[in-house]
Amino acid sequence: MFKLLFLFFITVTSLFSYAEVKELQWPKGESFITFLAKYGISERFYYDLEKEDKELCSEINAGTWHYLYENEDGSLNQVLIPVSQEIQLHIYQDTNKEYKFQTLPINYNEFSETIAIPIQNSVAFDLQKATGDPMLAAQLKAIFSHGDVNFRKMQKGDFVSINYRLRTLMGRPFGMPVIDGAMVEINGKKHFRFRNLDDDKYYDEKGNGFTKSYFFKIPLTYSRISSHFTKKRYHPVLKRYRAHLGTDFAAPRGRKIYAAADGKVIFVGRKGGYGKTIIIKHTNGYRTLYAHQNRFNSRIKNGMRVRKGDHIGYVGSTGLSSGPHLHLGLYKNGVAINPLKVIKRGNTKSLKGAKKTAFIKSLKPLKDAIILEAKKESPNLPTKLDRLSYKSDLAL
Ligand SMILES: [Zn+2]
Known part of the structure; x- marks a missing residue:
């Protein structure tokens, strides 16, 4: 307390x-x-x-x-x-x-730790029991989702060893845990994934890539980018912080807007300052948001599936008084990320040449720490923060 x-x-x-x-x-x-x-x-x-x-x-x-x-x-x-x-x-x-x-x-805190969890029940159950956070197992499964690791085959005696970071606010998990390295041992066989700081993708210890390729298409033909994505920027003249959680594409009113990738429409309607907005949910925890539309394509209904390139609406300036543009938001697990960075990202291939050498060299200390943790007689006690049912009395 x-x-x-x-x-x-x-x-x-x-x-x-x-x-x-x-x-x-x-x-x-x-x-x-x-x-x-x-x-x-x-x-x-x-x-x-x-x-x-x-x-x-x-x-x-x-x-x-x-x-x-x-x-x-x-x-x-x-x-x-x-x-x-x-x-x-x-x-x-x-x-x-x-x-x-x-x-x-936001003055958040962040901690990083390496934990090794012997499997008693299932990866999801045991990780949540140890850390209080169901999101860690979800993230672990996501980074192993392509390849030959089958979590359902894990049995007593197998274990996982993870190095991860988590932001906290007021003693509560804030956002998603980020796994920097993980080992899953099944029947004596070790499987690794490490995050490459260079491109924010996961590879095994030899630099082989697994992430399925993900192509977002720029959802319109635009005149210019009128505002870029910024997570947090201090404006020296206004003396205040600003943020812009998407990319603004200037285009004439009525210009067609298309779905950036395959997915399911989860919101069609007005959303405050975003005006007429459509949100599409994609695989791998991605969502795209299309704001300030003049009107929607009347075919588009909440809950329907759309394909990349399907016409969803028209450029406008609803929700705001400034000129017509599309505000495109991109979210990964609920966190706003720069749409242009992902759109420009190509297929995940295995690393080669100097990039591969640098990656393998950089992951050595992390790999050693993860293996060591799994061998320890008395492993680190995981930090336990309850994401779901945490209650506090902050009355002063
Ligand atoms: Zn915007």
Whole structure:
């Protein structure tokens, strides 16, 4: 508890001086505007925000933990709402009791550890039991999904050894764990995967690639890129942090928009500052978001499957007052990533030449640590953070 309070103090001490801070999950179906309405804050507040900030307000996900502080009369004093791994929205009353908006960097913590887990039951069950986090097993399965490892064949006596990193916020997992290296031993045979920092893909210890090729097509013919992806940028003139969680393609109103890859439509409708928006879910944890559409292709319905290149809608400027463009968002396991980086990424082949030599050399210490951990008589005790049922009392 002390550690939690300490984290809390360094995170928000300058923002909340006293009183009770509520720690809440963002309700399903709540939009930024309905949230403001609950506290009697005028819609004007939202409409006066800059374009970039309006988009960020549409990035709030149901279930997001946020921190809220009310005045004695129940009005909103201030609230902090994370919208990405880097940025949170801060709405607060200034000394004149007027509401102000700013974006602040998130002071998350990150730890890294190597753990070895003997299989008693199943990989998913045993990893969650040891770490409290169901996401670690999901990530492990994802990086071994192509190749000859069959988790269902694992038995008592087999084990997994993993080096991973996890960000935490207020003592709770924040985002997905990132596996840097893993070994799965089945019936005495060791299988490895290591993340290559150079291209963010996974290879075995000999540099063989497994990730299935993934091609995203740029979803329209555009005039120019009017705004690039930025996770967190300090604007020296405005003296504030900005973020843009997608790529803006300027194009004439009515220009056709196509699905960037095969997938299933999971959202068709208005999404706050994103205006008329379609979200498509793809395999491997990817989602694409197409915002500010003038209108949708009337054939497109929620829940339907689409193929890469299917016509889904038309360029517009709904949700914002600026000119027509497509805001394309790309998410991997719920985390916004740069669409252009993935679109430009080609097939995953095995590494060759100098890249292979450098990769094999770089993974040596990690490989040694992973093997050593699995051999230890008393292995590291995994950090245990409960992702699902964690509760705390942060009343001060
Ligand atoms: Zn945008």
